[in-house]
Amino acid sequence: MYKINTIEPFWWALFGAGGFIAALLLPAHILVNGIIWPNLAPGDPTVSARRLANLLGNPIIKLYLLALISLPLFHWAHRFRYFLFDLGLHGGRMGVAVLCYGLAVLGTIAAIVVLLGL
Amino acid sequence: MADPTMTFAVTRYRPPDDREPVTQTYTIPYNEDWVVLDALQYIKDHHDGTLSFRWSCHMGICGSCGMMVNGEPKLTCAAFLRDYYPHGVKVEPLANFPVIRDLVVDIEDFMNKLQEVKPYIIRDDVDTAPIGKGHEFRQSPEETEDFRQFSMCINCMLCYSACPVYGMEKSFIGPAAIALAHRYNMDSRDKGRNLRMPVIGNSEGIWECTFVGECSVVCPKHVDPAAAIQRSKLATTNDFMMGMVMPWRKR
Amino acid sequence: MHSPHPVSRVPSYPWHMPSGWWLKKRTYMLYMVRELTAVFAALWVVLFLAMLPQLKTDPSVMRSPIWILFSLIALLFVLYHAFTWFNLMGTVLYFRPGKAPIPGKLIIATMMVVWIAVSLFIIAILMTAPLGY
Numbered sequence: 001m002y003k004i005n006t007i008e009p010f011w012w013a014l015f016g017a018g019g020f021i022a023a024l025l026l027p028a029h030i031l032v033n034g035i036i037w038p039n040l041a042p043g044d045p046t047v048s049a050r051r052l053a054n055l056l057g058n059p060i061i062k063l064y065l066l067a068l069i070s071l072p073l074f075h076w077a078h079r080f081r082y083f084l085f086d087l088g089l090h091g092g093r094m095g096v097a098v099l100c101y102g103l104a105v106l107g108t109i110a111a112i113v114v115l116l117g118l
Numbered sequence: 119m120a121d122p123t124m125t126f127a128v129t130r131y132r133p134p135d136d137r138e139p140v141t142q143t144y145t146i147p148y149n150e151d152w153v154v155l156d157a158l159q160y161i162k163d164h165h166d167g168t169l170s171f172r173w174s175c176h177m178g179i180c181g182s183c184g185m186m187v188n189g190e191p192k193l194t195c196a197a198f199l200r201d202y203y204p205h206g207v208k209v210e211p212l213a214n215f216p217v218i219r220d221l222v223v224d225i226e227d228f229m230n231k232l233q234e235v236k237p238y239i240i241r242d243d244v245d246t247a248p249i250g251k252g253h254e255f256r257q258s259p260e261e262t263e264d265f266r267q268f269s270m271c272i273n274c275m276l277c278y279s280a281c282p283v284y285g286m287e288k289s290f291i292g293p294a295a296i297a298l299a300h301r302y303n304m305d306s307r308d309k310g311r312n313l314r315m316p317v318i319g320n321s322e323g324i325w326e327c328t329f330v331g332e333c334s335v336v337c338p339k340h341v342d343p344a345a346a347i348q349r350s351k352l353a354t355t356n357d358f359m360m361g362m363v364m365p366w367r368k369r
Numbered sequence: 370m371h372s373p374h375p376v377s378r379v380p381s382y383p384w385h386m387p388s389g390w391w392l393k394k395r396t397y398m399l400y401m402v403r404e405l406t407a408v409f410a411a412l413w414v415v416l417f418l419a420m421l422p423q424l425k426t427d428p429s430v431m432r433s434p435i436w437i438l439f440s441l442i443a444l445l446f447v448l449y450h451a452f453t454w455f456n457l458m459g460t461v462l463y464f465r466p467g468k469a470p471i472p473g474k475l476i477i478a479t480m481m482v483v484w485i486a487v488s489l490f491i492i493a494i495l496m497t498a499p500l501g502y
Contacts, residue, residue, distance in 0.1 A: 001361055002312045008325040009358035012351060022410045023451035024484055028491035030413060030447055034440025036496070038431040046496060053425040065421075069414040076411035082328045083404045086282065088388055107411075111418055118421060131382055139382060189393070216381035224381045260468045282397065285386040329457060330400045348461040 011078050011101065018075025025068055062115040070108040077104040122148040124199060125206035126157055128169065131217050139217060141208075142166075148203055154194040155183050158209065158221075171221040178338060181274030185221050186210040191279035191336050214278055214285040228275055231291050235299035235317050240310025261306040268301035268346055270339040277333035277343050283326050290326040291318060293333035293343035300346035303353070319354040327351075406450035413443040455480040 037047050045051060055061055077100040084096055123145050131139040144161045155173055162169045173183040176195045183194040188208050199207070215223035239255075247255075277293040284290045299314045318324050327347045334344040377383075391397040416436070423430045458480055459473030 001357065002316045002319075004316055004319040004354065004358075006321040006325060007358075008321065009319075009351075009355040012325070013355050013359065016355075019450075019454050022407075022447060023454040024487055025491065026410055026413070026447045027444060027451055028488040028495075029417075030440050030444045032492055032495045033417060033431075034413065034444065035437055038433070038437050038440075042429065047428045047431070049424075049426060049428055052428055056421060056425055069418050072407075072410045072414050076407040079404055079407040080411075083401075083407075085286070086328065086391065086401070086404070088286070088386075107415060107418075114418055114421055118425065133380065133382070214384055214386075216377050216383050218377075218379050218381045224377050224379060226378065260465065263470070264465060282386070282390055285384070285390065328404070330397070331457075332394075332396055332400075335396065342460070345460045345463075348457070349463055352461060 011074075014071070014074035015078035018071035018073070018078075021067060021071040022075055026072065029068065056118040062118065066108075066111055066115055069111045070104075073104040073107040074101070077101050122204070124148045124157070124203055126161065127206060127208045128158070128161065128221070129210045129217075130169070130220055131211075132168070132219065139211075148199060150200050152199045154185075154187055154192070154197040154199065154207060154209060157199060157207070158194065169221075170219050179272055181272035184212050184274045184276050184279065186213055186279070191276040193274060193276070193338050196338060212275060212279045214281070215275070225275065227288065228273075228278060228292070228294070231295040232273065232298060234291065235295050235302075236310060236314055237298045237302060239302065239305065239308045240313060241308065255307040257306050264306070265301045265304035268297045268304065268341055268343075271297055271301075271341050271343075272339055274338065276336045276338065277341075280332040280336040282330060282332070283328060287326060289322045291323045293327075293347065294341075296324055296327075296350060297341055297343035297346040300350055303350070315350075315354060315357065318350055324350045324354065403449065403453050406446040406453075409443040409446035410450060413440065413447070451484065455484065 040047050056065075081096055081100045085093075089096065124147075126144045126146055127141050128144060129139045130136065130142045144165050146157050146160050146165075149156070153176075155176060158169065158171055158173075162171075171183070171185070171194075173195065174180040175182070178193055178196045181193075184191060185194050186192075186209070187194065187197045188202065189210075191212060194209070209221065211217045211221045212223045215225065215227075218224050241255075271294055273294060275294065278284050281290075281293055284292050296318050299318045302308045303311045303314055324347050327344075329344060329348060331344045334342045337343065387393070391401045416439070420430060420436075455477050459477040462471075462473075462476050464471045
């Protein structure tokens with residue numbers, strides 16, 4: 001085998017996974033959770049507190065939501081890091097990497113904490 | 119009626135008299151069959167014999183005559199005047215490169231990078247395999263198709279000119295070099311992938327690329343270097359993950 | 370590994386990348402928009418996460434007009450992300466199972482079909498009875 005001087009493939013893999021999740025799953029969720037559900041009649045059982053509590057209490061749903069939230073964050077981190085390079089950022093590249101991936105890690109931890117607590 | 123003409127705004131850079139590149143305008147006769155290269159040659163023949171530019175085959179195969187035509191990297195032998203007439207044409211040296219003089223850019227960085235990817239068949243039996251019937255390195259037409267498009271590169275550097283990453287980061291090895299590496303990596307006769315991957319797979323190689331994709335758009339030979347780069351990213355990531363999960367594995 | 374980049378051996382006028390290079394060509398602008406879609410995707414999931422705990426007790430928190438408006442904008446960006454993502458996949462993936470490689474356009478079309486199917490499935494699950502009344 002061979003060695004390369006960077007762990008970039010690791011971040012790129014997360015970027016790819018996140019991109020897939022964002023492309024495949026997010027549009028439907030944004031449509032329903034962001035637009036349709038908020039516009040349903042207040043008494044609609046689809047969005048009753050009881051149903052939502054049931055949904056959010058389900059461990060499989062929690063795992064699904066973890067993927068839905070965490071992976072797009074890593075997708076953002078990698079893409080945004082390079083977006084900053086495109087805008088002309090040269091120095092402080094290590095700091096930018098730590099900031100971007102760090103935020104994605106923090107977001108993932110926050111998601112785990114919130115989802116566990118539901 | 120006067121014969122039709124066209125206006126050409128051409129970059130001139132004649133150190134030490136010119137401190138920086140300047141634009142000079144010339145009027146040339148419009149000819150339906152002409153390409154921008156013909157116009158430049160007319161300017162050199164009739165207006166200013168000191169105009170300097172590279173060219174050779176005049177038919178889109180040598181890769182010498184790449185320049186910016188109205189802001190787009192093009193082979194000037196393939197840019198027809200009739201596509202621009204009656205508007206004027208602006209000719210500038212290829213973007214992203216230092217300018218030596220007029221429309222001539224310094225291509226040394228590019229030439230070095232091409233060599234770095236070990237663009238030749240690598241096998242450990244090249245010297246020892248006997249020559250003759252029964253000892254050819256055989257390849258099926260399908261295997262040739264795997265890399266054929268990437269072998270069509272004419273080293274014209276339009277892709278480097280179109281790549282904003284190369285424009286900003288000179289250390290980026292660049293589209294054509296990676297496409298060339300991929301051409302050999304995909305060649306069934308080659309066994310040198312593990313020697314090339316560290317060259318293109320390091321931080322100044324494929325990972326600088328953000329898939330803007332403009333390299334493939336401007337390529338006059340439809341090489342699609344963007345595809346070569348992304349596929350190399352996938353291959354390297356695969357190797358990386360396998361290496362982490364199964365470190366004993368030899369490839 | 371990589372040879373140091375040679376200073377031009379011939380005297381030359383150096384290249385300077387114009388800031389705002391991406392404003393100069395439509396394809397560059399679209400590229401920047403594509404990259405920006407990740408911001409909207411990330412922002413939406415973070416806000417969604419923040420909303421989750423409240424949904425169990427007070428689902429009316431979803432009715433915030435800001436949330437709906439932001440979701441509308443985010444949806445446009447994320448749809449652009451999905452569209453460009455599947456198109457790019459056609460270039461990244463190369464398989465030759467037999468004599469001929471799988472055409473990129475077929476890969477893209479398959480992904481789009483899967484995307485439509487998955488999206489409909491998600492919408493159906495979220496909008497109808499299954500999973501807990």
